Amino acid sequence: MRTGAVVVSVLFVVAALVTGCSSAPEPAAPVAVESGARPQDPKPPYPYRSEDVTYRNGDITIAGTLTEPEGSGPFPAMLLITGSGPQDRNEDLSGHRPFLLLADTFTRAGYAVLRTDDRGVGGTSGVLDEATYPDLAADAAAGVQFLRGRAEIDPERVGLFGHSEGGYLAPLVAAGPESNVAFAVLMAGPSVPGADVLIEQNKVVMASAGAPQADIDAQVRFLTEWTALLNAGDTAGAKAFSQQHNDSLPEGQRLPQPLLDSLNAPYMTALLTYDPKPALEALRIPVLAFFGGTDMQVIATQNEPPMRAALAGDPDATVHTFPGLNHLMQPSQSGKPSEYATIETTIDPAVLTYVTDWLKQQVPPR
Structure with missing residues (x-):
């Protein structure tokens, strides 16, 4: 950010x-807030395994955290892709850590989740300003290959979850000729x-x-x-x-x-x-694209209709808008970015349930 x-x-x-x-x-x-003002922030001990990992994309070292359910697997898995600007693996912004919450939610539901630092952030090398979309798509593709190479993960059921700009990059990776991406979830991902x-x-x-x-x-x-x-x-x-x-x-x-x-x-x-239309139109995998009705950054009325049109050829695509939610999927009447820090909810629980239910239907956990 x-x-x-x-x-x-x-x-x-x-x-x-x-x-x-x-x-x-x-x-x-x-905004400075007390620790109790983020009630959804996961706190240890966690009922699952958590491991800090690194892997490479050419000269770039990518660092992240992999969480896995207890047991031997093989588990379905997903890579989380952050929004624009230099983000850490938790997508820490305005005192919220939405990717930590998403990883916790999905891992508890039976999915392995990999979240990573962007280029130039935390343990990941490189300079984000110098990166192009092929560079960033290759970073994400390297994450998919890393997950597919883990013995405890089902290599045929590795997907992508992209938030905001991540909703640009996830389809770009998934539409690649040798991506082997099994599904994609796009949270406030633009379609224009x-x-x-x-x-x-x-x-x-x-x-x-x-x-x-x-x-x-x-x-x-x-x-x-x-x-x-x-x-x-x-x-x-x-x-x-x-x-x-x-x-x-x-x-x-x-x-x-x-x-x-x-x-x-x-x-x-x-x-x-970047024009996301060609990549979206090429998708033939389960896709969930959802928007917030009060979002001022990826505006639903601008992006939902083109998203539906672009995914019309994909029989397993679902497009949905949550009324009254902003760009972070927080309950917000105005949707103003200035309110993100003042809202205690990190992601509306209804969104977490909706996405988890969709995942269980499309990619059932073991």
Whole structure:
């Protein structure tokens, strides 16, 4: 997760570079909370095995935690893929650890779960800003192969769970010619190109913060022109355009140069120019894609219909929207990212039950 001068976003950066307006929303900074404010956070002792592991993708060392049910197996398994920006294996954000909770839930239900640090985070090597989507897809594919190579795991029943940007990467890996991915779960995974998600996200977030329509229109114009340059492959032009725009802002509203540079790095370019439609249309495995009805980052009304259309050829695909839940699947009437830290629930229990029931139906545990 990256922090811009305006909004912290799990999927994208929404930064002051874009608007330069004083009425823009405040950052969704983590809020200090007491330990009791995260009632779903799993606590040891756990009724399952937990092992820190490492494996490689070429020159990259990937570090993570593998949890497995008690017994000899073979168990079905899944790799969890985080949202955008540098995330640790628990996808720690706003005082919540959703991937720790998901791993605990699914392992208790009979599934082995591998969750890993992103490039440049924790025990994983590399630099995320320098990575492309083929690089990140290869990281995930290496995780699948690692799981398939474990004697206690059923190599024919290894799947992927992707949250937010992970919902881009999971289908990309699963649709590969030799992926052998058995199933995919997409939690708030976008179904339209990255630039489209970013623009719609900005409209909704700014409007919810009371920004004047003129400021929203200016932001959309900037984003449209900037991402058009990226989509055209003119990375130098996109960098120059954003630099010129940033320099034109009052000094107190400019982005720090390192953050501005990261917005034009290969990783962000890959994220903003990616079109998930071909990979989604190629899937012929059990797929569960679900959204939150109040999500302001991957907006259900923008992404659910194209997701249904893209998965229409997959007889084992399910698409669902949970009313009243935000991007983290927390109960939230507004869906504002600034509220993530203030909500005690990490993931609505109804979502955990729904996904677990779907898994048990499609990929029964041993």
